[in-house]
Amino acid sequence: MKFAHIADAHLGREQFQQPFRYADYVEAFRKAVERSIRENVDFILLTGDLFHVSKPSPKAIRDAIEILNLAKKRNIPVFAIEGNHDKTIRDTSIYDLLEHLGLIYTVGIKRRPRENEFQRSIKKGSAYLVYGIFGDVEIYGIRHHSRWQLVGKDGRSRLKALFHGKRNSILMLHQAIDYLAEGTPYQNAFDLRLNEIPDGFSYYAFGHIHMRRELERKKSGFTGDMIYPGSLERTEIREASHRIIYDRRIRAMDLTRSNENFGPNAKGFYIVEDFEPEFVEIETRPFYSITIRGNSKEELRRKIEDIRSYVERDSIAILTLEGIVKGGIHVSEFFSLLEDWGLAYYNFNNRVTSEAILIDSSIKEEEFFTAFERELFAQLAVDPKEFGRDIEGFVSWLFQMYEKPKVEAEKKVKIEEEEPKGKEKTEKTKEIKEKKVKKPKKALGTLDVWIKKGGGK
Structure with a gap:
């Protein structure tokens, strides 16, 4: 069994507003797919951010279709999850068009089941967990989510409740893992801690971090290697x-x-044979x-x-x-x-x-900023475009930070109001104590629906 693991193609991007960079990104993805075909892989994994924006241009869609069709013509299925650049606030995205054309097979939580040659479904509350299948290999995954969606207020990992790894299974995620995010823009704004990842899978196919990262199973204690191929282009x-x-x-x-090996900034993807990964370099500008x-x-x-x-x-x-x-x-x-x-x-x-400019190195950040301010800076330490796409998660975090002071303030105001007398006072006091502060309702995504129905227990 052999497969290719490709991530973060970002088709459609014109870096530096230069048209030639659009062509560079397309060419890198084409090279990865063509090399995968030459390697006679059984299937291909795309672990998010196939496109640079959730509403790609007709030209970018055309180029993606043309390249993915190379694999389809050779009966090589492509399993995919949406990255933060691909997903929309709705259930549908450009991936639905590609899936309708038979070019990819998405995995994750869906409102409707999928049952075909390469997909199976498991009922999860009011939704379905759709996973890929190739021979005796099962391929699980979920599209990009914010940390507050993946980890409950009690600190429990919702992924561990959703996924249970087993022999010959693969987990696809488009998230930043703390242990592997060092030296990247996500080192202080990660999505998951290493101990929040479900164990039991034979291979962990990650995307989102644009620099190549490897964590071997013998070092992590997990059952499979954890791999970030990095972005195909710089x-x-x-x-x-x-x-x-x-x-x-x-x-x-x-x-x-690096000596006779690949350096940290080599670009490419992975060919994985019997769950043993090998990096394949792609020549880029x-x-x-x-x-x-x-x-x-x-x-x-x-x-x-x-x-x-x-x-x-x-x-x-x-x-x-x-x-x-x-x-x-x-x-x-x-x-x-x-x-x-x-x-x-x-x-x-x-x-x-x-x-x-003289700087006193003995001054510590704690002397200037409160714990809340330092945490706020960590939340904001992301690319502006990335922050804009995940504003819902930030707002939710902000509500949580202000929730306790707000409740205490409301109680204080009620206490300071004119107190009723006698029996009326006793009943009014009891009413105030029992009254709960209602939280504003928010739209629920597919993962949230599953959790709401008790799937996270």
């Missing part, structure tokens, strides 16, 4: 293929290589993260010219200028230096100051 500067730092000397690093430090405009210009031979043509280069320069600088003064380098795209970050 979505931000932390995923750069090359790092150049020029202070006193030039230090150039290829982040796609070189992406350079360059830091240059200098204390004058002349020094910065000279150092930019010095690194020219280290940067490949037709690549992407993001240069960060640092230092202390009298009067400061404007990056527009340096753009002309790169005009004839033959780069596909380049830009500057300006971190040059006009005078030294």
Whole structure:
């Protein structure tokens, strides 16, 4: 048994508002599917964020259909879950169109059952848990959810109540796991802790974190390896293929290589045979993260010219200028230096100051911020677009934080009201004590419906 594990293709994205980046993302996904076919895989897993937005352009939909059809023509089923970029506030998404065309088979909680060659259903309250099947392999999963939806107020994992792993089973999730999120944008804004993941599965196919992460079963104590393939293309500067730092000397690093192995920023996907994963690299456009430090405009210009031979043509280069320069600088003064380098795209970050800023390192954050403020900063430590898509989860968390003070305040107001006399006073006091504060009703998603009906017990 052999399958491919692909994540975070983000089709439709024009990074830096550059049309050539749209083509790069499409080409990376095409390479992954074509390589999977050449490897004679039995099926393919797509663990979320096939598209960059939940309402992709007709062009992006067309490209996705064309590439997924390559697998369909060879009778290779594709099992998929929706990522945070794919899902909508409704039950339906662009995945429903792809499934209707027979290009993918989605798994997760559905309002209607699915029974066919590659899907089965289990009744869960008023909903159905739809899972994939290929031979004796069962494929479970759920679309992206916020932490407050996955973990109850009592701290219990709802995933553990929903999923029960067994031999030859796979769990697909599009969530950030705390233990594997270190060094990523999600390290302080994770969705799940490692001990909240249900055990018993032979393989854990994850998506959402764009940097490749592996946690072997012998290290985790789980029954299967946990794998994040990372995004197929480079979505931000932390995923750069090359790092150049020029202070006193030039230090150039290829982040796609580490001795004779793949480096942390190599891009690709996994081929998994008998639940043993092997990374397959995809060649993508070189992406350079360059830091240059200098204390004058002349020094910065000279150092930019010095690194020219280290940067490949037709690549992407993001240069960060640092230092202390009298009067400061404007990056527009340096753009002309790169005009004839033959780069596909380049830009500057300006971190040059006009005078030294002294910081007292002995001061701790606790001296400035309350526990609530520090937690608020952690909640907000995500990409603005990501925050916008998950605003419902943030609002729910905020309501929970303010719930207790609000109840106490309402009780205090009632106590301070004019007290009735005699028997009336006793009955009124009892009424106030027994009165409960009603919470505002909220729309329930499919997972919430299942929990509401007692499925989370």
